[in-house]
Amino acid sequence: MAECTEVQRTAFTVSLETPGAEWVTWGRTPVRRDLELCSDATMWSMETTSLERIYLIGPPGGGKSTVAKQVAALLGWRSVDIDSLVEEASGRSIPAIFAEETEAGFRRLETTALQAAARMRETVIATGAGSCESAENLALMRASGWLVSLMVTPETAYRRLAGGSASPEDGASESDMDIAGRRPMLGGGHPLDRLRLLYQRRSRSYAEADQIIMTDDLAPDTVAGRVVGELVGRGLVSPENAAAWKRRIRVTKEQSYEALVAWGGLCRLPSLLQQLGFPERIHVVSDRNVAGLFEPALMSSLMRAGFTPLMYQVPPGEPSKSLSQLESLVDWLAERRAERGEALLAFGGGVVGDLAGFAAAIYLRGIPLVQIPSSLLAQVDASIGGKVGIDHSRGKNLLGAFYQPRLVLADPALLLTLPGRELCEGWAEVIKHGVALDAEYADTLEREADALLAKKPEPLTRVIARSVAIKASVVEEDALEADGGRRHLLNYGHTIGHAIESVAGYGTWLHGEAVAAGMMAEAQLGRHLGITPDEVVTRQRALLERYGLPTSLGGISASDLLRACLWDKKVQHGRIRWVLPSALGKAAVVSDVGDADIERALRDVGAGA
Ligand SMILES: NC(=O)c1ccc[n+]([C@@H]2O[C@H](COP(=O)([O-])OP(=O)(O)OC[C@H]3O[C@@H](n4cnc5c(N)ncnc54)[C@H](O)[C@@H]3O)[C@@H](O)[C@H]2O)c1
Known part of the structure; x- marks a missing residue:
């Protein structure tokens, strides 16, 4: 049985005669239903064991x-x-x-x-x-x-x-x-x-x-994490109704890959790799936190299936997205004489996905990449879309490539061990999908908040799959981010979010936290410009607060933020292209917004002098 859900969105353009603002918006004509529930045993036989x-x-x-x-x-x-x-x-x-x-x-x-x-x-x-x-x-x-x-x-x-x-x-x-x-x-x-x-x-x-x-x-918390990590890796925390969704992401007419979202899916990895026909040797990249929890279960299940896996571990955190780490990783691949057809598995959060993905893109001009995102942010965002890369002293994500994986396997059970703050930041990207792109999804996030925050398998898996489908449908239209069209809507909250991260010092605010406060400031900006209705601002604030995210800038200087915004990479031809909600689930791209309006919006959400 295959059931489908709707992912809505189509583009049309509206030009408004708002003084100083030209904007484009996207309507809500339903497009095709494109997310498939894999409950069919032939497609995805979970063979779940319910541990009590x-x-x-x-x-x-x-x-x-x-x-x-x-x-x-x-x-x-x-x-x-x-x-x-x-x-x-x-x-x-x-x-x-x-x-x-x-x-x-x-x-x-x-x-x-x-x-x-x-x-x-x-x-x-x-x-x-x-x-x-x-x-x-x-x-x-x-x-x-x-x-x-x-x-x-x-x-x-x-x-x-x-x-x-x-x-x-x-x-x-x-x-x-x-x-x-x-x-x-x-x-x-x-x-x-x-x-x-x-x-x-x-x-x-x-x-x-x-x-x-x-x-x-x-x-003790590390020991507890290892217990849960072993169970997840063995598929022993799969409830009987373990849900699995899949979405084929079409990059070009010839190139596509499957994104699977499956509670307990990690234990199916060996058979998925076999289906893709990868050779015996598998190169796994992870960070020490994730490896510390899941390495024994992952490696032994790969070995039981006849693979010869070896793992490379990087220190956890953003500093690992560096040239020196990339060089060490490539050294490791070269020392192992990794070959063209052999798969590289990026097993971790967005940092590992970006770093290992970039290594896969450049080593031997490209070896097959499999993304196994382990944080909420990586499952709903970083692993989808093919952007990989590292940071440089001159800027975040300055070096990178578009490189599509052969498979994305997102197992929401991995989130059981994700620390609270990191889980929380992932919700910002999920809420962004609802507020900027899909009103029905925003309703779901409001209605099912208790179950989602309690990490209940069925709703959590369904919601992650929905975000994957939303992001997939946007990136499919513009795989190389060339036309600045609908893909730009994914930057909602990010113009001010990036400014917060840079002014406060990278690492002070987590990316998702900065995006949440950025969404509040950008919604206020939309309100001042007469684009964002009050109701959207109110509902967005309630959603962000419900999911434990910041909605205030906590006194960061408005003029510093404004300066940082102007440096943002999304400044094109000297103008910032703001993404502002025009209704719940709809967003507009607006240029030529005056500094005074931006500063007023920043102060409205708690920026200082
Ligand atoms: N490529 C893209 O399109 C894209 C999109 C968004 C963000 N990103 C990048 O993603 C990165 C942020 O990703 P992130 O938030 O996942 O950060 P991260 O990879 O640093 O992970 C956050 C923390 O959680 C830990 N962790 C991850 N999974 C865990 C698990 N299951 N159990 C316990 N601990 C776990 C990690 O060890 C780390 O300490 C940034 O570098 C950002 O630039 C990339």
Whole structure:
């Protein structure tokens, strides 16, 4: 079954006799329905496995309780602690149970609690360190969920349990007494000796887990991210109704590629690469954050499918879009003797997509590129349209190319681990699509905000696919950005957005944050010029605020912003071509706007002197 949604837009030109302003606008005559739902098993067989439980096992001090809460928060699940369940059920503390019933009595209660937890849905379960010593418990956990061992050396465990202060070489201290008091299994000797003994005794059981993470040098949120990253990479967080959409992007009559938006789609990557007929060797480029979360799952699934992948990692962040990083990456490809037909996978946010895409464009005059965008901004914007490039000391994105990928695979499940601020900035581009290009889409973003912000798989996948289709339909008309036509509408919010980024210093505002405040200032400008209705300004502000984006310039100097606007690359023949909403879902391109109007609009949204 293939279902289609509508993406509306057609161009017509209107010339207005507004003093000092000439503008072009786009109407709303429906064009073809061009986004396809891949629910047909032959097109996209998801074979989803619905995971209901994650058990965290491992020695004391591995961070099971803390990590359980964080994994649950990332997945939108709940977390339970087996020790707490035992205490609640028996109305006694663990030390009291040990004192009254010995360890054997405690273990019986623990098994009962585990049996109850094994019936809970969408739950992360922090187990007691000794629970997996029982073959019965281990079998129950293996049969009913995903088992993760959070390993830690006895020395680190001891330091953590003593609150980070004790040295393993110290003699018995007050904190040792505390440890033993709180944890009966560590009593009867120096806690470090007990930890070593228990570690030895239980290490074989801990090794039975599906995933083993050495946590000594990792912060709990990194450990939680790795748990989720492994599940996403294996396709284990795909709900039963896992949605998948596809859109063929036609660059020229001869050249086109597929953009797939599929929750849990990362685990389908090997078969997609096989369908494209790529040779065995695969070159993967990622940044350290993304690789830290997804590398093991991604690389092992590629290897299982018969590929020989190797990964190149760059430091996260904009500075990696540099000439020196490009040179190192090309060195790496050359040292590996990467060949013409071999694919380069750009796996990361917009930075990795732009850098690796540019390397793919120039190495051997072009090798096949596959974009696997991992941030919201990259999924809805950077990975679509074929623009790749790097920064230069004289300007952002100064060096680059138009180079189309062979495939874009956007898996919204990857966004589960994306930090809040980075997720938030991606919404600015999504809201831009609604306000400037598609009123019905803006309605959807208003109506479904709660579910989208909670990262519910179905609406999130549908909305990302819609943005992909919107961007695709605009860039298809003008793949090389040659005529400055409808593609220019994608710059809504960007003239002032770029000025904010440059005046505040790159990195102070994230790109999407600057675009959000830029959209507010540009909508105000449209209002002053009699182009943007009040209702659009109000609804846009409410949408941006709902998605946690800034709507004020926070006192940045209006004259500095104006100066920066004039330097903007979109200045053509000495004029800025402003994109201003003329109704919800419609935008106009306006030139010859006076400086006083711009400054007034900037001050209206919180610019300073
Ligand atoms: N080519 C284009 O058409 C285009 C369009 C828009 C933006 N861009 C470029 O995109 C870049 C911005 O992209 P971005 O916002 O994705 O920045 P980014 O690539 O720096 O990613 C943001 C941060 O999120 C981390 N991250 C990414 N995915 C993650 C995940 N799934 N889990 C955890 N962490 C994750 C990254 O490591 C990084 O720290 C800019 O350089 C911009 O110029 C390009």
